[in-house]
Every structure is written in C-alpha cells, then in structure tokens.
Amino acid sequence: MASSGMKDFYRQKKKGGVTKASSSSKKKTQQYTGGASVGAPDTAQTSALVSHGSWDLKDDFGDQEEQLRQFDMDTKFGPCIGVSRLQRWERASAMGLQPPAHLRDLLLRIPSTKNRSDSTPSVECLWEGKV
Amino acid sequence: MPVPMPMERKQASYSNLDERYGIQGEKYQGQQYSHIYFTRLHHMRNLLHALVPSWKPQLPVTTVLGLEEGKDCIIVGTLYKHMKLKPSILDEYSKERSAIPLVKPHNFMHPDDHLVLEDESGRVTLAGAIPPAAFVTGVVVALHGKETSAGNFLVEDVLEAGLPPQTALSCADEDKYVVFVSGLSVGSGTFNPLQFQLLIDHITGHLGDENEQTIASNIVRVVVAGNSVHIAPRFVNGQTVASKDQSRIAEPIKELDIMLTQLVASLPVDIMPGCQDPANFSLPQQPLHRCLFSGASTYNTFSSCSNPHQFELDSVQFLGTSGQNIDDLYKYSDAKDKLEFMERTLRWRHLAPTAPNSLGCYPYTDKDPFLIESCPHAYFVGNQDKYETRLLEGPEKQKVRLICIPRFSESGIAVMLNLRNLECSTLSFSTSFDA
Numbered sequence: 363m364a365s366s367g368m369k370d371f372y373r374q375k376k377k378g379g380v381t382k383a384s385s386s387s388k389k390k391t392q393q394y395t396g397g398a399s400v401g402a403p404d405t406a407q408t409s410a411l412v413s414h415g416s417w418d419l420k421d422d423f424g425d426q427e428e429q430l431r432q433f434d435m436d437t438k439f440g441p442c443i444g445v446s447r448l449q450r451w452e453r454a455s456a457m458g459l460q461p462p463a464h465l466r467d468l469l470l471r472i473p474s475t476k477n478r479s480d481s482t483p484s485v486e487c488l489w490e491g492k493v
Numbered sequence: 494m495p496v497p498m499p500m501e502r503k504q505a506s507y508s509n510l511d512e513r514y515g516i517q518g519e520k521y522q523g524q525q526y527s528h529i530y531f532t533r534l535h536h537m538r539n540l541l542h543a544l545v546p547s548w549k550p551q552l553p554v555t556t557v558l559g560l561e562e563g564k565d566c567i568i569v570g571t572l573y574k575h576m577k578l579k580p581s582i583l584d585e586y587s588k589e590r591s592a593i594p595l596v597k598p599h600n601f602m603h604p605d606d607h608l609v610l611e612d613e614s615g616r617v618t619l620a621g622a623i624p625p626a627a628f629v630t631g632v633v634v635a636l637h638g639k640e641t642s643a644g645n646f647l648v649e650d651v652l653e654a655g656l657p658p659q660t661a662l663s664c665a666d667e668d669k670y671v672v673f674v675s676g677l678s679v680g681s682g683t684f685n686p687l688q689f690q691l692l693i694d695h696i697t698g699h700l701g702d703e704n705e706q707t708i709a710s711n712i713v714r715v716v717v718a719g720n721s722v723h724i725a726p727r728f729v730n731g732q733t734v735a736s737k738d739q740s741r742i743a744e745p746i747k748e749l750d751i752m753l754t755q756l757v758a759s760l761p762v763d764i765m766p767g768c769q770d771p772a773n774f775s776l777p778q779q780p781l782h783r784c785l786f787s788g789a790s791t792y793n794t795f796s797s798c799s800n801p802h803q804f805e806l807d808s809v810q811f812l813g814t815s816g817q818n819i820d821d822l823y824k825y826s827d828a829k830d831k832l833e834f835m836e837r838t839l840r841w842r843h844l845a846p847t848a849p850n851s852l853g854c855y856p857y858t859d860k861d862p863f864l865i866e867s868c869p870h871a872y873f874v875g876n877q878d879k880y881e882t883r884l885l886e887g888p889e890k891q892k893v894r895l896i897c898i899p900r901f902s903e904s905g906i907a908v909m910l911n912l913r914n915l916e917c918s919t920l921s922f923s924t925s926f927d928a
Contacts, residue, residue, distance in 0.1 A: 437614075440531040441531055443525070444856075445524060453858065456859070457535055
C-alpha cells in the first residue's frame with residue numbers, strides 16, 4: 363500500500379532514454395554513438411550524461427558559455443550554485459571584487475528561454491540542475 | 494481631599510531599524526549556506542586586513558594555501574570547531590554502535606575539541622594559543638603563527654575584529670525608562686496571571702503612591718523579548734488537531750492579547766517572537782502577525798518586531814534577541830557567565846556566529862544580516878536563567894549596557910533601563926505571602 367502511494371507522490375522521471383532494465387540492453391547498443399564506454403550501469407548516470415535523449419559528449423557550447431564557465435569556476439567571486447550568473451556578478455560587483463565588466467553585458471543580452479538555440483549561453487551556473 | 498495633579502507620560506523619539514532582518518524581499522532558489530559564509534568572510538576580512546597593520550605591521554598576510562613551514566605570518570579565515578559530541582543526523586543511520594561518550598546535560602564540549610581555520614583556498618588545523626572552549630564555528634579571526642612540520646598551524650596570537658564603532662550618546666537630563674520583559678509563557682503552568690497583571694498595573698500607573706506613579710510615568714516603552722506564549726506540546730507534534738482543541742491552541746494568545754491591550758492603551762510596546770512563539774523557526778524570526786493580536790493591534794502604539802530587534806530611542810541604539818544566539822553559544826562553548834558570551838558576540842562583530850551551523854538561519858545569498866556594523870548602547874538578550882547586567886567599555890570609549898533578561902514566568906522580574914545614564918534596575922513582583 364505504501365509503495366503504490368510513493369509512485370504517485372514522486373513523479374516518475376524516466377520518460378525518454380532509458381526506461382527499464384529489461385529493455386535497456388537493446389537500447390544501449392542503439393544509443394552508443396560516441397566510442398566512450400561508461401563503466402556503471404546507465405540508469406545511474408542518465409541525468410548527467412544524456413540531455414535531450416542524446417549523449418552529451420561533445421562540447422556543444424560556444425565561446426561565450428566558455429567565458430561564463432570560467433567565471434563560475436572563479437572562487438574569488440564566491441559560490442556559484444544557487445544563484446543565477448547575473449546575481450552572482452551583481453553580488454561580486456557590490457562587494458567591490460570587480461568582476462569582468464563584459465560578462466554583465468553578455469548576461470544581459472541572453473535571450474529569454476523561448477527563442478534559444480543550443481549555442482546561447484545559460485543564465486544559470488555550470489552546475490545548475492546537475493548536482 | 495486635594496485633587497491629584499494629572500501626570501503625563503514622557504515620550505521618546507523612536508525609530509525601528511529592523512529592515513535588515515526582513516526576508517520579504519528574498520527569494521529561495523535552492524541555495525545552500527555557503528553564500529553566507531562567503532559574504533561573512535569577505536566582509537570580516539576587509540575589517541581585519543585594515544586592523545593588521547596596526548597590530549603586527551612587520552608580518553606578511555597570506556592564505557591557507559600560501560602557508561610555508563616555519564615562516565611567521567598572518568592568516569585570516571573562518572573558524573570551524575570540530576566537536577566529537579556535536580549531534581549529527583547521520584548518527585541515526587550509522588550501522589556501528591557508537592562509542593561516543595555521553596554528553597553533559599547542557600553542553601556539547603569535549604576536551605578533544607579542536608579548531609580549524611578555513612578560507613577559499615583551504616583549511617588548516619590550529620594548535621597553540623587559541624583555546625577551543627572560547628570560540629565557536631563561524632567566527633572570523635586573524636591569526637599570527639606558523640605552520641609546523643606536522644602541517645598544523647601553531648597560533649601565537651589571535652586578533653578579533655573588536656567592538657564596532659559607536660555613535661556618540663547625546664546627554665539627556667531627565668530620566669526615561671525602557672522596560673524589558675521576556676518569557677511570559679502565557680498558558681504554561683508557571684505563568685502567574687496576577688504577577689503579570691501587577692507588572693501591567695505598575696507600568697500603566699495604577700499601582701502605588703504618587704512617588705511610584707511618577708516613576709511609572711517615566712517609562713517610555715516596553716519591549717517583550719520573546720516566548721510570550723506557551724503552546725502545549727501535544728498541539729505541536731505534527732498531528733492533526735481535533736476541532737474541539739483548535740480554539741484551545743489560540744487561548745494563550747488571546748489571553749496575551751488582553752494583557753497587551755492594557756499596556757498599549759497607555760504606552761508603546763514592542764513584541765518580538767521567540768523560539769516558542771508562533772513564528773518561523775529560523776533566524777531572523779519575522780514579526781508575529783498582527784492578526785494574532787486583534788485587540789492590541791488596533792493601537793498604533795503596538796509594534797510587532799523581528800527577532801533580532803534593533804531600534805533607536807532618543808539617540809540610544811538598542812540591539813537584542815530573544816536569546817537563541819546566546820543559548821546556542823552556551824551549548825557549544827564555555828564562559829564564566831552569559832554576559833561574557835554577549836561580550837564575545839560584540840567583539841566578533843557577529844550577533845549569531847553559530848548560524849547557520851547549529852542555529853537555524855535563512856540562506857541569504859548576498860549579505861549576512863547578523864554582522865554588527867555599529868556598536869549598540871544597550872544590548873539585551875531575553876529568556877535567560879537569571880538577571881545579569883554589566884557596562885562594557887571598549888578601547889575607543891564605546892560603552893555598552895549588556896542585559897540578560899530573566900524569564901518573567903519563573904522569576905517575576907522585569908528589567909528597567911534608564912536612557913539618561915544606561916543604569917539598569919529590576920522590577921520584581923511577588924504574589925506569595927511568604928516571600
């Protein structure tokens with residue numbers, strides 16, 4: 363009784379990609395496009411490695427995203443997770459840490475979520491949704 | 494019979510400075526507490542770096558990562574106190590039977606406790622002239638010392654930020670009093686309605702002779718510092734409350750409202766939430782909702798305030814809490830009395846250094862509201878075991894009146910502070926004949 367209640371309570375995440383362990387062996391062979399092999403069973407790793415149903419192995423981000431990731435990883439400006447990139451930039455600026463000025467312009471120019479292509483940088487930090 | 498002269502209550506100009514403790518503008522986005530420590534360290538390091546040249550000008554300032562063995566230097570960072578008795582939620586899931594020694598009744602201290610200093614670059618275990626008993630997690634200090642061959646940092650001297658700067662107190666020539674009361678616990682077994690009624694009647698000038706009434710007329714404000722009501726534990730155990738009990742939960746608050754209404758009809762009252770009041774748990778506690786006080790809130794003399802509470806009365810700066818910050822220091826460190834804990838928080842320039850480690854706290858991302866930027870003239874803490882007070886004097890002529898307010902329901906004591914000279918006295922009420 364309790365377990366059926368749990369299923370209703372927690373939304374079942376696995377929609378695309380891997381569905382069940384029984385059918386996973388077939389699907390695995392279809393999905394391996396890159397040569398990299400992952401040791402652990404893929405159910406544990408799906409959310410990190412698979413995005414939009416394809417393996418996220420090539421760097422599909424642009425130069426701007428690269429700069430913003432460098433900004434995320436700079437410990438001088440404080441922890442990056444839990445705040446948006448712009449908020450973190452504003453905080454660093456208010457503290458007198460002088461974050462790179464061009465990044466603010468870049469962040470302000472990011473289009474809203476609707477008309478985005480894959481190469482536009484994200485408003486959230488590198489780790490957002492991944493940890 | 495001569496008609497007595499009408500007496501007029503004195504007034505004092507009041508401004509509420511609680512804005513920094515509000516969380517209305519905050520938006521929770523799943524952030525964790527690292528941001529608070531980052532902003533705290535950043536702010537405090539700027540302060541400490543400014544003090545180092547006058548403390549030890551010849552020594553280089555470095556980071557934990559830049560330490561070199563045997564070289565005297567200064568490092569600035571946040572302290573972390575490693576405590577083997579500190580309760581951990583993970584202990585419940587431990588498969589092994591724990592061999593942790595028993596905890597003392599009031600305190601999680603143990604002789605093996607040690608301090609660790611951390612900054613953005615790393616952390617280092619401390620040894621030497623820094624007693625773990627006098628410090629807690631979350632305090633930012635500058636340390637002079639050197640790295641030993643074992644990889645520890647041997648501390649020779651500690652620099653705390655010290656008392657913050659204070660605004661000058663303008664000289665007043667007349668007596669004006671503020672009354673502090675806390676731990677009323679209306680609804681508990683120890684609450685004595687007659688005792689509280691006596692306090693109210695005294696403050697409102699319905700008791701005593703002309704002399705006493707003159708003193709009462711000099712009272713300009715009452716501050717109720719937390720734990721005003723006591724709600725029976727069986728109502729707050731997470732179970733659904735039966736409909737016949739629902740009105741009973743509200744009874745203590747209704748009773749408190751009736752009492753407060755008598756007070757606010759005669760003078761301004763500030764009420765702060767405490768750990769047992771129907772307010773949020775984590776600091777800063779937000780003001781109790783006005784709808785809880787249907788009678789008192791109709792008066793503009795009634796103000797529901799946050800905890801911590803900061804205000805100004807006739808240029809005298811007040812800062813106080815309902816006691817959680819000091820109670821938590823008492824659990825994780827040691828001092829000769831509660832006033833010493835209070836003094837330490839002022840010297841560390843932080844009202845609640847153990848938040849968010851062992852004290853609930855809102856996860857701010859851009860500020861640490863508990864940093865004390867200017868030194869108050871009166872610093873009070875509610876819900877303590879006994880009344881204690883001391884005048885603390887700082888190196889730059891700062892004068893702070895420290896006050897521990899006892900629980901009224903247990904002691905029958907309210908504290909009266911004179912704004913003219915910051916002298917403190919008690920108002921004590923007893924309703925038994927043998928006392």
